[in-house]
Amino acid sequence: DTGVSQDPRHKITKRGQNVTFRCDPISEHNRLYWYRQTLGQGPEFLTYFQNEAQLEKSRLLSDRFSAERPKGSFSTLEIQRTEQGDSAMYLCASSPWGSGISYGTEAFFGQGTRLTVV
Amino acid sequence: DAKTTQPNSMESNEEEPVHLPCNHSTISGTDYIHWYRQLPSQGPEYVIHGLTSNVNNRMASLAIAEDRKSSTLILHRATLRDAAVYYCILSALIQGAQKLVFGQGTRLTINP
Numbered sequence: 654d655t656g657v658s659q660d661p662r663h664k665i666t667k668r669g670q671n672v673t674f675r676c677d678p679i680s681e682h683n684r685l686y687w688y689r690q691t692l693g694q695g696p697e698f699l700t701y702f703q704n705e706a707q708l709e710k711s712r713l714l715s716d717r718f719s720a721e722r723p724k725g726s727f728s729t730l731e732i733q734r735t736e737q738g739d740s741a742m743y744l745c746a747s748s749p750w751g752s753g754i755s756y757g758t759e760a761f762f763g764q765g766t767r768l769t770v771v
Numbered sequence: 772d773a774k775t776t777q778p779n780s781m782e783s784n785e786e787e788p789v790h791l792p793c794n795h796s797t798i799s800g801t802d803y804i805h806w807y808r809q810l811p812s813q814g815p816e817y818v819i820h821g822l823t824s825n826v827n828n829r830m831a832s833l834a835i836a837e838d839r840k841s842s843t844l845i846l847h848r849a850t851l852r853d854a855a856v857y858y859c860i861l862s863a864l865i866q867g868a869q870k871l872v873f874g875q876g877t878r879l880t881i882n883p
Contacts, residue, residue: 695873762814
């Protein structure tokens with residue numbers, strides 16, 4: 654068990670470009686979450702998956718953002734036509750089957766992908 | 772959304788106990804109280820959680836008020852490695868989603 658893995662760790666892109674981030678959750682964790690964190694703020698919920706189903710999306714997730722978890726394992730978060738306001742740390746977390754955060758179990762976070770849009 | 776209120780920052784000395792307070796006056800009966808911490812350049816890390824009773828684990832203790840409107844995270848003997856931002860969170864079932872709603876957290880500084 655190597656924990657939640659995110660790739661890349663850092664990404665610098667020009668405004669208007671598309672970027673894609675990958676998250677590999679802990680094996681057999683059926684729930685996967687994406688959060689965004691800007692400097693000095695707590696993480697903000699973006700979306701979450703139970704297996705391959707995307708069950709909730711925050712209003713923060715504009716139509717330029719899309720997330721997938723095609724086989725219920727790894728997940729990708731794509732941002733199209735990036736803007737400077739998209740600069741942030743993007744965090745992925747997973748939690749195990751048969752339970753969820755609201756049932757009081759632990760979520761495991763990755764180290765995040767830091768996006769800088771110039 | 773049920774929200775939490777924490778002091779922006781706290782300071783303590785190494786090897787002394789630390790009590791981090793959290794107010795959550797709008798907590799519902801099914802909300803769990805979670806504590807996570809975040810070290811610089813790291814993702815949040817689980818510390819402890821509870822529902823009604825006080826909880827202890829190897830990292831910390833969680834004291835929950837009888838009316839559940841407040842709680843306190845207790846680090847029994849702080850070390851320099853405990854310097855982090857500590858988040859008190861209520862897990863919520865909101866619009867079908869089970870998610871953690873983070874606030875601003877408390878930045879804990881540990882003096883040697």
